[in-house]
Amino acid sequence: MVKYLADTQGLAPAEAEPYRYLIEQDLNQVESFDPELAVMCGRCHSSARFALQRRTEAEWEHLVHFHLGQYPSIEYSLYGRDRDWLHLALTQSVPELAQRFPLESESWAQWQAADKPELEGRWVLSGHMAGKGYLYAIMTVVADKKDYYSLSLAGRYANGESVSGTGKAVVYTGYDWRAQLQLDGVAMRQVLAADSSGNRLTGRMFQKEQELIGMRITALRDVGVSQLNSVFPSHIRRGRSQTLLLTGTQLSGEIQLPAGLALEEIVSRDKNHVAIRVHAAKDATTGAAELRVGPAILSGALVVHERLDALSVEPAYGIARVGDNGGATPKVQAVFRAVGMDFGPDNVAGTKDDIRLGYIDDASWTVAPWDAAAERDEDVKFTGKMDPGTGVFSPADAGPNPLRKRSTNNAGNLKVIASYRDGEQDVTGQAHLIVTVQRWNSPPLK
Ligand code: HEC
Known part of the structure; x- marks a missing residue:
């Protein structure tokens, strides 16, 4: 039933995008939101709580009345008692909510008409786990039936620890990926969104029991073309040598580094990763550097710098x-x-x-x-x-x-x-x- 409602009355990718931190359970965030609405509506729960809903004006009004019935303290708790809360909610918040978060929207109409991607295949996944460092993993996804998948994941953290496991995923609203998996005996969740091509998934993977223990991840699907996903670490210092791990798909071409960066050694490579020892010259240009492996380009992910201040x-x-x-x-x-x-x-x-x-x-x-x-x-x-x-x-x-x-x-x-x-x-x-x-x-x- 949840899936039916999500598919028929969900949010378009563009509507959910600014507030995904809430569904991704990335909870230690300070929201930046319109201050009036934040005080009227975002002082007991996050502002994303309502920004992730779409209603008609009448339905937003029902919500205000229902809130008052359910939580009468709304009028006398802090930021309720210093104003005529109900009057302001009905005359100011409701019209604003209806205008900013309306039931009918162009992006939802477009998304309903759009082709929804299938997400089966072999994915190259990367992220960063506090205390373990960068994760590089391969996730294999097999469709059980439309929008229901089985997956297996195997990879390694920068500290050498390996990680593996299996799980199941359901895709809601044609793009919103929810997976439950067991990684080395730990129950994990993935909350990811597919982009419109269906070849890129981004979001968070975290422990079911400790939502803050997790990482932001990006995954690229191998569709037979050469693409770069990430580089670890994301910085190299002038005058130093550093081993860089590049991940992606079909990485068989020539490695090309910008002026000032010299390839010292290819440590290892296959079609999903390239590990290289690189030296940055003392006068290498600081700032974002562009990396290439064959036709695949990764810009802005690696920076060259002078100091650690x-x-x-x-x-x-x-x-x-x-x-x-x-x-x-x-x-x-x-x-x-x-x-x-x-x-x-x-x-x-x-x-x-x-x-x-x-x-x-x-x-x-x-x-x-x-x-x-x-x-x-x-x-x-x-x-x-x-x-x-x-x-x-x-x-x-x-x-x-x-x-x-x-x-x-x-x-x-x-x-x-x-x-x-x-x-x-x-x-x-x-x-x-x-x-x-x-x-x-x-x-x-x-
Ligand atoms: C006095 C505290 C308080 C204020 C102020 C408040 N809420 Fe809530 N709201 C709650 C509580 C408690 C819940 C139920 C628990 C939960 O889901 O977090 C809730 C749930 C919700 C939900 C999810 C459940 C549903 O009915 O769909 C939405 C949406 C929501 N609030 C919107 C709003 C809006 C819009 C405003 C401003 C007009 C507002 N809230 C102001 C306390 C508050």
Whole structure:
């Protein structure tokens, strides 16, 4: 029934695209949304929650009335009691919702008329897992019947760990891929979207039980043409040599590097990958470099840079939740990644010549009190543990803690610090981590 409704009353790819982070369960995000609608409608759940629906004006109005009946606190909770909420909702929010998210749309009409791709075949998949590094895998997809697939996946992380498993996928609305798989005994989910050609899937793969433990992935289907998908790592430094792993399909042609990059050695290659040792000259042009293997071109994925000036920690603001300890609600971990930054020729942070280098894998991780209150309450000691090698924070047990002031629970306010030893200096970056209480009501879309 869900599939029937999705197929007949779903969202066109272009309609879902800006809000896919919600369905992909990429939850440590700060949304940027129209501030009025965000306060009226996006203060209890995400704004993506309503931006992923399409209704007539009358149906948006029904939703407001139904909300008020179901959640009367909407009028007296924060940002409800300071205004005439119901009046504003009916006279301002409803028309705006109806205009921005109408039931009938051009893109939905076009998508309904469009040919929907079959997604069977051999896919080259890549992503990045915190603590394990880049993933390169082959995913083989076989159709069981229209829109229902069996899949198997086998690959390797940059740290040498192999990964394999099998699963099943259902495609909703002609492009929206939902797979359940077991990878080495861990239950995983894939939430991917096929592009209009049906030869490219993008989205997230994550642990079923810990949605934040996962990665953004892209997969390219082998359709007999030469294409590049990704390069790992995504940065090379002037004056250094680096092994690069390029992935794609039908990669049999000649390897061509831009001026300033010299091929030292082909470490290994087959039609889905090319591993090469490359040297960047001291005067190689900094910025995005174009890579070619035969006719396949990958532009903008590799950058040449001069220095590692700072780390930017992603997400900048993360949330973990205490749990377990005999209760029914599991802990929610948070995961951070370090992204390298070169401040560019002007050596000033935040200007347009800054170069984003991509993930820096060998960073080490610690937490510190966010402020004086967090220091006084010993939040670092009570809230949980940061894995120094992976950036994964595992929160402490739920429930009152007699060792804390007023036996409060193990919530707290932390600074997450990433640090990387670069020659003689330590390059660092930081983010904010709130460790908070359980989410008691956990709808599939937050
Ligand atoms: C006082 C908190 C609160 C505010 C403000 C609020 N919602 Fe909700 N909303 C909820 C809760 C609670 C649910 C049900 C739990 C869930 O699914 O997150 C929900 C569910 C939803 C859903 C999914 C379920 C459905 O009925 O389709 C939509 C869509 C939605 N809200 C839209 C809106 C819109 C539009 C506004 C502004 C007019 C709004 N919400 C304002 C609390 C709120």
